Amino acid sequence: MTTQTPATPQHRLVIVGGGFGGLETVNYLRNTDIAITLIDQRNHHLFQPLLYQVATSTLATSEIAWPIRHLLRKYKKVKTLLGTVESVDTAARTVVTADGEAIPYDTLVLATGARHAYFGHDDWEPYAPGLKTLEDATTIRRRILTAFEAAEREPDPGRRGEYLTFVIIGGGPTGVEVAGTIADLARDTLKGDFRVIDPATARVILIEGGPRVLSAFSEDMSAYAKQALEKLGVTVHLGNPVTECHADGVEFGGQSLRAKTIIWAAGVQASPAAKWLNAPADRAGRVMVNADLTAPGHPEIFVIGDTATVANGGKGMVPGIAPAAKQQGVHIAKTIKARLAGDQRPRPFTYRHAGDLATIGKRAAVTDFGWIKLKGYMAWWLWGLAHIYFLIGLRNRLAVALSWLWISITGARSARLITQKDAAEEVGVRSHTP
Template sequence: MTEIQPSASTRHRLVIVGGGFGGLEAVHNLRNADMDITLIDQRNHHLFQPLLYQVATSTLATSEIAWPIRHLLRKYKNVKTLLGTIDGVDTAARTVSTADGETIPYDTLVLATGARHAYFGHDDWEPFAPGLKTLEDATTIRRRILTAFEKAEREPDPAKRAEYLTFVMIGGGPTGVEVAGTIADLARDTLKGDFRVIDPASARVVLIEGGPRVLPAFSEDMSAYAKQALEKLGVTVHLGNPVTECHTDGVEFGGQSLRAQTIIWAAGVQASPAAKWLNVPADRVGRVVVNADLTAPGYPEIFVIGDTATVANGGKGTVPGIAPAAKQQGVHIAKTIKARLVGDQSPRPFVYHHDGDLATIGKRAAVTDFGWIKLKGYIAWWLWGLAHIYFLIGLRNRLAVALSWLWISVSGARSARLITQKDAAEEANTP
């Protein structure tokens, strides 16, 4: 293994690309190390992605789940933060290049560049079925959901009105289940009494999953409970038939057509181009197939973590692409980098510790599976909420989110029910 040594003229230069869970955890654990750290992200904020769907469904405001990266790192004197987009890595020169032409040298590089939603070769579906990975995605989906009710209120044609009041979720993982359940709550509870022509409770929420069950990462009994809980909320669940077409009028699946004006995609992800930058092996969704110590094959000075990497998990497949896993990887590489700086080059394979799986279904039910204990229903919902509040950053945000959830649970009201954007086509038609 090539030893990592500080360059002749400067301290050791660590570049971390990506301010998500893994990248920030690495920075936090290296905040007192004798090195210069540069963190680069294309956005100026760190996003608590597990609650992103609650922004999309009007439960939380954007400021309650996102924080300025500069503010989070302001006390770390060895850290410099840059706002920029990386478009390549020169492994020979050990530099990364930005979209605006800047070249940044490194001695050690960490790629934690995340992933975007993938459409399995049908990228033309994205305008009709946006995914949910960024704050921009969330506010776009929130606008489409709320605008659909507004358009239905003004639509005289019953058939067209039914299209506006049909909401389709594609994908039965945690995001799909959580969004479908929350839209059902929004329609049947939050919007009750707000309209004069339509009855929001008549809205049709449909979840389409190509596999045999929802929440496939959970046990079969938990998946069955989640399906029953969704149906109790009024969600129609279709299993076993993937979507074959997605267009401006709706979706097609299992030989049938469903007309709908609001479609949300949660069926797949595509990693960033990191594997192409390094010219190393990748899995089918573009994630770098890393070594046991989370380094890229052939490049011991480059670590790849989070949704950018596929990591073997012993005999249990691969490490899941969830926030706790990324945080554990951030801690691991920080320890490895510290050890290398003092001359310890011994192998340090990453060992993942799975804390459990959680998913919520509407505002009063959830499923939690910690292996040694499985819970479902209202108690699981409280546990899910406490776990998410614990991982939020800052007392203010914890209190704000807790109070929002408590108020919604008691009253059904959602204060973040704001339409803040328009499609380009809508803008063009606005007088």
């Protein structure tokens, strides 16, 4: 009698998070004999670099987000689950979801991202929403648009001015981009739409606690960004962090500023992955991973993207941006392949920085690729081409490109929709509450 050798069980890879890093890992392992399970608490992959354009009525949600199942539909060995992970049992090697399901793994990738952080002032969040999800973007869009609606109905000039004051906290790329786009929206897009108010009188105020905006850029680029914002009508305050945030406005530098719309762009807090693993973390909660992106004491667990803090040789830390997450996804995919082929040697991750980009309004930007630095209109075109290139699908690339071209020529934005059910009620409450 011939004895058959039992089949080697498939290697089980579980990826938590369908962002840039998680999807890149799947893409590089899609043709391997690995059973892959991707878990995400949302059913869509989000192109986060353009999320602020949804918040400021430039793009529609469908233009920067895609159903994960659709993206992975051709990968027959990839299973997609919609669910929220609540813990990781490292001893049993299982991921536990909110409904109690325990999903086994041989290798685990945590790419769970981050949320906005308020530096110990979580009570500020209701007054100053951050921008990390589609829900955040539509909330901010609603608050911006309803502020103009409330101002149109407000008979008191002082309160009308509060509705027409928009405060952005944080002078990084998101803060700069949001401030510039709101200024364009008020002074260009909404021109002629109202009968009582002049939207162009809206005050857009950017508050940065540090000495300059866009601190990751060179000083000359940072100075240009500040000048470009001021040219759009944005007031920039530097060197004084916000000390209080409430329903009527903010306090900073010993002064009070009354405003009904506040947007938070000042900091992030990682997911609770470090707590799941009982791993060391930095002040933002990011797991302090080994050089090969594995969690300390757990070579079978990789942590990437905004969930991890990664040393970049002698050049500080790897930035929490999409290209870095994609590179990390490729790195761990290659590491997994090597391990399954019998090569168990550690593979240190090396980050290749392609450059920094930020846009300021609809006709200016700064780009810094090290070997070349651009600012102004040419930088804006380069910024746009780079973002269009990384969008998924020809239809979305064409839609976004046409939207930007139309806005650049006419100033009109077609995504000025107040979609939440309570929008009209909120206008009434805000405009008549003493």
